Amino acid sequence: MSTSDPLDFFDTVDQTVDVPRAPRRKRKLIDQFSIYLPVLLMGLLALASYWLLRSTPAPEVAEAERPVSVEPDYFMRRFSVKAFDGQGTLKTEVKGVEARHYPATDMVEIDDARIRHIGEQGLPTLATAKLVTTNGDNTEFVLRGNAVIVREAGNDINGQPQPRLEFQGEFLHIFLEPDRIVSDRPVTLLRGNDRLVADTLDYTGESQIANFKGRVKVQLAPR
Numbered sequence: 001m002s003t004s005d006p007l008d009f010f011d012t013v014d015q016t017v018d019v020p021r022a023p024r025r026k027r028k029l030i031d032q033f034s035i036y037l038p039v040l041l042m043g044l045l046a047l048a049s050y051w052l053l054r055s056t057p058a059p060e061v062a063e064a065e066r067p068v069s070v071e072p073d074y075f076m077r078r079f080s081v082k083a084f085d086g087q088g089t090l091k092t093e094v095k096g097v098e099a100r101h102y103p104a105t106d107m108v109e110i111d112d113a114r115i116r117h118i119g120e121q122g123l124p125t126l127a128t129a130k131l132v133t134t135n136g137d138n139t140e141f142v143l144r145g146n147a148v149i150v151r152e153a154g155n156d157i158n159g160q161p162q163p164r165l166e167f168q169g170e171f172l173h174i175f176l177e178p179d180r181i182v183s184d185r186p187v188t189l190l191r192g193n194d195r196l197v198a199d200t201l202d203y204t205g206e207s208q209i210a211n212f213k214g215r216v217k218v219q220l221a222p223r
Helices: 006-012 025-057
Strands: 074-084 090-102 107-118 126-133 140-151 165-178 179-183 187-191 195-206 209-219
Touching: 126 165, 165 195
Parallel strands: none
Antiparallel strands: 074 090, 090 107, 107 126, 126 140, 140 165, 165 179, 165 187, 179 195, 187 195, 195 209
């Protein structure tokens, strides 16, 4: 075994031989490609985005809202509509020869209407007129032409007797929540056998108080 230094092997290598290197032109192209690579990538991304936008369907153009028609959008003839409370008890029933709904105001006109309502006191009220206009949820009724509202006699929820009430006029406005009858035109009130005529009326069912204005005529039956 030789005792010479292993590193002596490198002394035998001809260090004057040139190590092969990449041609300068090729290295220059690589350097230039490296410089412009980010620009090329950005261009590819831009083209991809453009293609994606061209391929994506255009969003549908929302139609302009059409003006709500002032003409009726549906009719009902020889109809009957009933409304119930949360316990399933009948509260209101509306009948008529013809009804027309107006979408612009959500109002309904009823010819030769007949309305029956059970009030907070538990007593039935019947209303009739040549023309009745009601709101969408049937909580207001405007009676025109030979308008009559009758609340039948009976006992209220507390067992107290209540006389028969009848309202007559060419214009009566009924509110159901709470019970109220209003008119700015002459009206006749019949309470039992008593008779009262006034220019205006504001009657509240819960308090059973009627306010009259203008000329008032009262005819009381003998007690």
